[in-house]
Amino acid sequence: MILFSSVVKRYPGGREALRDVTCEIGAGEMIAVTGHSGAGKSTLLKLAAGIERATRGSVVVHGQNLAALGETALAVLRRRIGFVFQDHKLLFDRNAFENAALPLRVAGFTREETARRARAALDKVGLLAREKAMPVALSGGEQQRLCIARAIVNRPAILIADEPTGNLDPEYARAIVDLFVSFNQVGVTVLVSTHDAASLERLSCRRIALADGALA
Numbered sequence: 575m576i577l578f579s580s581v582v583k584r585y586p587g588g589r590e591a592l593r594d595v596t597c598e599i600g601a602g603e604m605i606a607v608t609g610h611s612g613a614g615k616s617t618l619l620k621l622a623a624g625i626e627r628a629t630r631g632s633v634v635v636h637g638q639n640l641a642a643l644g645e646t647a648l649a650v651l652r653r654r655i656g657f658v659f660q661d662h663k664l665l666f667d668r669n670a671f672e673n674a675a676l677p678l679r680v681a682g683f684t685r686e687e688t689a690r691r692a693r694a695a696l697d698k699v700g701l702l703a704r705e706k707a708m709p710v711a712l713s714g715g716e717q718q719r720l721c722i723a724r725a726i727v728n729r730p731a732i733l734i735a736d737e738p739t740g741n742l743d744p745e746y747a748r749a750i751v752d753l754f755v756s757f758n759q760v761g762v763t764v765l766v767s768t769h770d771a772a773s774l775e776r777l778s779c780r781r782i783a784l785a786d787g788a789l790a
């Protein structure tokens with residue numbers, strides 16, 4: 575489902591963030607991407623989601639080589655992938671409902687369908703009662719769960735999360751990990767980066783370990 579072949583990523587003006595990475599993530603698999611800070615975890619996830627492009631090598635998702643896709647085709651593919659960003663990227667001038675509904679509005683769903691799906695996603699992460707709350711009024715764990723609601727609202731086949739338990743206290747972190755496990759149990763392919771030992775143990779899944787941009 576996601577295939578990296580001899581992937582190199584060099585950011586403009588930077589060194590190689592990924593060096594000759596080859597790996598495969600099967601449909602329905604759950605994978606933890608591990609490694610020290612700067613090892614290339616975020617880069618691997620962004621390449622898998624088509625947010626960044628490889629400098630060399632190929633990234634194939636759902637049978638499509640991302641390098642061969644134009645911006646429009648890439649945008650269509652990205653709608654099938656939910657991405658939870660390290661820095662949340664919530665809209666702080668919109669309430670929880672509006673944040674969760676955003677991908678549906680972009681995709682052109684009707685107002686009724688948008689409301690129904692956004693509320694179902696908020697319910698899944700335990701935030702339905704807070705739908706009118708602004709992000710500043712939510713705790714760190716609630717903000718993270720709102721990001722997850724926004725990532726799953728399109729019912730993606732692939733869910734990718736960059737350090738979703740970073741900076742959360744252990745109780746919140748456990749709840750987030752359990753959410754990912756539950757999505758995986760219903761068939762979603764899950765790719766999560768973390769360097770939190772407790773989360774890794776709880777995920778109990780295959781690992782892709784990176785060190786200095788290469789598979790360790």
Ligand SMILES: Nc1ncnc2c1ncn2[C@@H]1O[C@H](COP(=O)(O)OP(=O)(O)OP(=O)(O)O)[C@@H](O)[C@H]1O
Nearest residue numbers: 585586588591609610611612613614615616617618
């Ligand atoms: N947009 C960018 N421009 C230039 N260099 C970048 C960019 N993004 C990442 N890098 C560099 O690429 C390397 C890998 O970064 P990446 O964010 O993928 O690592 P990481 O393992 O996710 O780290 P962390 O755990 O700290 O988030 C680092 O040296 C980083 O400085």
